[in-house]
Amino acid sequence: MDAVESTLVLIKPDAVARKICGEIISRFERRGLTLTAMKLLRITPEIAAKHYEEHREKPFYPELLEFITSGPVVAMVLTGPEAIKIVRTMMGPTNPVNAPPGTIRGDYATIMTNNIVHGSDSETSAKREINIYFTEQELVQ
Numbered sequence: 001m002d003a004v005e006s007t008l009v010l011i012k013p014d015a016v017a018r019k020i021c022g023e024i025i026s027r028f029e030r031r032g033l034t035l036t037a038m039k040l041l042r043i044t045p046e047i048a049a050k051h052y053e054e055h056r057e058k059p060f061y062p063e064l065l066e067f068i069t070s071g072p073v074v075a076m077v078l079t080g081p082e083a084i085k086i087v088r089t090m091m092g093p094t095n096p097v098n099a100p101p102g103t104i105r106g107d108y109a110t111i112m113t114n115n116i117v118h119g120s121d122s123e124t125s126a127k128r129e130i131n132i133y134f135t136e137q138e139l140v141q
């Protein structure tokens with residue numbers, strides 16, 4: 001039996017602006033993942049810095065921060081067997097140019113910064129990121 005995991009997913013500002021949140025959430029639900037927390041929020045520079053601290057020294061960091069704080073995002077926790085890997089596979093590669101059709105980035109995105117979704121990349125990241133966006137009480141069992 002595969003381990004049940006929870007992962008943090010963000011529907012990024014480009015996707016909220018394009019009004020495709022419903023379509024993206026539908027894909028995850030259709031796959032069989034369970035929503036266990038969800039909210040719409042505007043990411044502050046402080047939250048963005050915490051979320052993307054691993055990229056602080058990267059050349060693309062300023063652009064990444066400007067983009068992720070540019071408009072509201074939908075933050076959610078998805079739970080299910082191997083949820084972390086399943087979400088990453090459904091998202092497709094970071095650069096939409098390399099993302100095959102059928103993946104979220106491959107179906108909706110063309111450029112690296114505006115790549116529609118975020119998904120935690122490991123168990124450690126998932127725990128850390130869920131804690132940034134949700135309190136213990138907001139996680140529904």
Ligand code: RTP
Nearest residue numbers: 060064093094112113114115117118119120121
């Ligand atoms: P995310 O964290 O957003 O789920 O994306 P990811 O794991 O696929 O990619 P990651 O390496 O964590 O990078 C975070 C975000 O930074 C932007 N990026 N730009 N110009 C570049 O070389 C570059 N590399 C990364 C992307 O928007 C990526 O989602």
Ligand code: MG
Nearest residue numbers: 118119120121
């Ligand atoms: Mg990442």
